[in-house]
Amino acid sequence: MKAELIKKQVITGKDTLYVFRCPEIAEKALPGQFVEVKLSAEFFLRRPVSIFDCDGSETISLLVRSVGKGTEYMLSLAEGEVLDILGPLGQGFSLPAEPGKCLLVGGGIGLAPLYYLAKCLKKQGNDVQLFFSPRRDAQLLDAIDNDQFPAVIAENRKDIADRLPQSIEGMQYVFSCGPEGLLEQTALECIKKDIFCQVSMERRMGCGIDLCKGCVVAVYTENGLEYKKACCDGPVFDAKEVAFHEKP
Numbered sequence: 717m718k719a720e721l722i723k724k725q726v727i728t729g730k731d732t733l734y735v736f737r738c739p740e741i742a743e744k745a746l747p748g749q750f751v752e753v754k755l756s757a758e759f760f761l762r763r764p765v766s767i768f769d770c771d772g773s774e775t776i777s778l779l780v781r782s783v784g785k786g787t788e789y790m791l792s793l794a795e796g797e798v799l800d801i802l803g804p805l806g807q808g809f810s811l812p813a814e815p816g817k818c819l820l821v822g823g824g825i826g827l828a829p830l831y832y833l834a835k836c837l838k839k840q841g842n843d844v845q846l847f848f849s850p851r852r853d854a855q856l857l858d859a860i861d862n863d864q865f866p867a868v869i870a871e872n873r874k875d876i877a878d879r880l881p882q883s884i885e886g887m888q889y890v891f892s893c894g895p896e897g898l899l900e901q902t903a904l905e906c907i908k909k910d911i912f913c914q915v916s917m918e919r920r921m922g923c924g925i926d927l928c929k930g931c932v933v934a935v936y937t938e939n940g941l942e943y944k945k946a947c948c949d950g951p952v953f954d955a956k957e958v959a960f961h962e963k964p
């Protein structure tokens with residue numbers, strides 16, 4: 717799909733918000749889904765990026781952290797440029813059937829898929845709170861309209877260990893994206909308290925469309941340990957099924 721970059725906004729020293737006009741994706745995108753961005757002929761592989769925001773008809777926004785060649789190349793894009801973007805891809809978060817108390821647990825750039833989710837949950841009438849560990853990038857919160865979403869900020873690991881269990885207490889639905897340690901802590905706490913929890917798993921992804929089988933996630937099934945693919949079975953998984961320490 718052709719996507720025109722209509723706005724580019726620096727959020728932190730390494731995070732930039734890109735708004736693309738791409739109605740084909742905007743009309744269909746669900747929270748937790750991602751797109752595959754074709755950068756230029758120099759880059760053979762597309763780059764997977766979560767849908768940070770979406771207006772439901774015209775535009776999608778991507779919040780991208782510069783970590784390597786591809787994401788740094790994105791910094792050179794100028795408004796008006798047109799890219800080829802594939803999406804929406806993957807299985808997103810499940811919105812509750814009945815409105816309830818929702819906690820969104822994010823760490824660092826893991827904030828990216830949680831904002832659109834927060835907006836959709838709010839629209840459905842859910843009570844939405846954020847638990848965020850910025851890892852030195854508190855300014856990331858400038859990317860979101862955080863007046864609407866009360867946030868508990870955890871500055872470090874000790875803070876997370878101390879405050880996450882308390883924040884999860886009394887919640888009905890918990891959704892998380894961020895470093896795997898944070899996802900696992902969130903998952904364990906929710907399993908212990910029998911609270912619905914979904915986690916978005918990040919994997920190095922070659923194709924994003926179930927061809928290369930490179931993005932596996934180990935899951936528990938009734939037949940024992942099996943492997944699913946983050947690109948098409950995920951990236952969002954039920955927290956109970958993820959075998960966090962199993963690597964293929």
Ligand SMILES: Cc1cc2nc3c(=O)[nH]c(=O)nc-3n(C[C@H](O)[C@H](O)[C@H](O)COP(=O)(O)OP(=O)(O)OC[C@H]3O[C@@H](n4cnc5c(N)ncnc54)[C@H](O)[C@@H]3O)c2cc1C
Binds near residue numbers: 765767787829
């Ligand atoms: C489903 C999904 C959604 C994502 N959403 C976002 C998002 O919203 N915002 C964002 O900033 N990033 C997101 N990422 C990560 C992003 O895809 C990578 O940071 C990006 O592909 C790196 O490309 P690069 O060319 O800049 O880096 P490279 O030069 O390829 O690599 C630089 C560094 O990034 C790591 N890396 C490369 N690719 C990945 C990858 N697919 N996953 C994890 N680490 C990787 C490498 O190990 C290396 O340390 C997402 C990844 C997935 C799988």
